[in-house]
Amino acid sequence: MSFSAWLSTHYEERGLVKWLAFFLEVVAALTLLLLMLLTCTDVLGRYLFDNSLDAASELTEICIAILVFAEMPIITWRGGHVVVDILDRFIGKKVIKVLGLLSIFVMSxxxxxxxxxIFFIGARSIRRGEESEYLAIPMGHVVQYIAIMSWVTAGAVITYGIYILLFPHTPEQQSTHPLSSSQEAK
Incomplete structure (x- = not known):
């Protein structure tokens, strides 16, 4: 199976969104691998050699930030967030749609x-030359990465909401999403 066929099989998104999702998931996977290797090395060093990695805690913090904020836009675009629909059977479809649009606006x-x-704080951190304790990594760049990925996630919230409203997919997806118009009152 070619890479292109594999990508099309595993990613239902189209065009640039598919490649962005793939790239961000590769970043997240490599970060998770690094985090696993870092943790194993730290634990083995601590128990076998009585010497842990000095920078393990700060690398763990940075890796978790990279991992979480690389996945946020993808999870948002795919609608993977938890949706609580307790009141859906008591209110009308139009009200649900309006509340969905309102939530998209508030979230984005x-x-x-x-x-x-966050971007402003990252720029200030860069100007001040703030660095991590052991590895002297400029923390402003990590903070600005968080801001950029939050902007990408805000864009994903808007585009996902518009996408669901304009291009509803299968009946299963329509009935489970709060913005879909085909929900049936139970």
């Missing part, structure tokens, strides 16, 4: 504002 604008503030 909140992510945008938070990312703006």
């Amino acid at each position: 604008s909140s992510l945008y504002y938070v990312a703006h503030r």
Whole structure:
């Protein structure tokens, strides 16, 4: 099986979104592998040689930030967040759609504002020359990565919401998503 066929089989997204999702998942997978190797090395060093890695905690923190914020846009685009639909059977389809649109607006604008503030804090950190304790990694770059991925996630919230509203897929997806218009009152 060719790489292109494998990618098309495992990623239902199209065009640039498919390649962005693949790239971000590769980043997350490599980060997870690094985190696993780092943890194993730290534990083995601690128990076998009585000497742990000095920078293990700061590398773990950085790796977790990279991992979480690489996956946020993908999970958002695929609609993988938890949706609580307790009141859906008591309110109408149009109200559900309006509430879904309102939630998209609130989530995307909140992510945008938070990312703006985080990016400012990262720039300030770079100007001040703040570095990690053991490896002297400029922390402002990690903070700005978090801001950029939050902006990408805000864009994913908006595009996913529009995508679900304009291009509903299968009946199963339509009936489980809060923005779909084919929900039936039970």
